[in-house]
Amino acid sequence: MNPETFMRYRGRILGLLIAIVFSILYLTIGFGYTVAVAIFVLIGYLIGKWIDGDLDVSTYIQALFSRRD
Template sequence: MNPETLKRYRGRIVGLVIAAVFSVLFFTIGFWYTVAVGIFITIGFLVGKWADGDLNASAYLDALFSKRQ
């Protein structure tokens, strides 16, 4: 497979892998445990992004609570 093809479809491939992992988790450990795993993964990602200095929490909060026109 051509590396350019993989690069072009990177988002779709990552999405499919994530969906497959969460599907397996859902069927093996249950819904609420899967939700908890997803929450912990998100928290870990945000802490890592903060540690790298890439987290701009105020921009996220502004986008979340700003009125859309």
């Protein structure tokens, strides 16, 4: 597979790989544990994005606590 093809379909390939991993987790450890793993993966991703400087937490906090008229 050449890199151009991978870059064109990277979202589909990544989604397929994630689905396979979570399917295997669901079948081996059950639904509840799989949801817990997914939550921890999401939290880890967000922390990593924040550390890299790509996530502006203050904007989300302001939007959460701002008054809507």
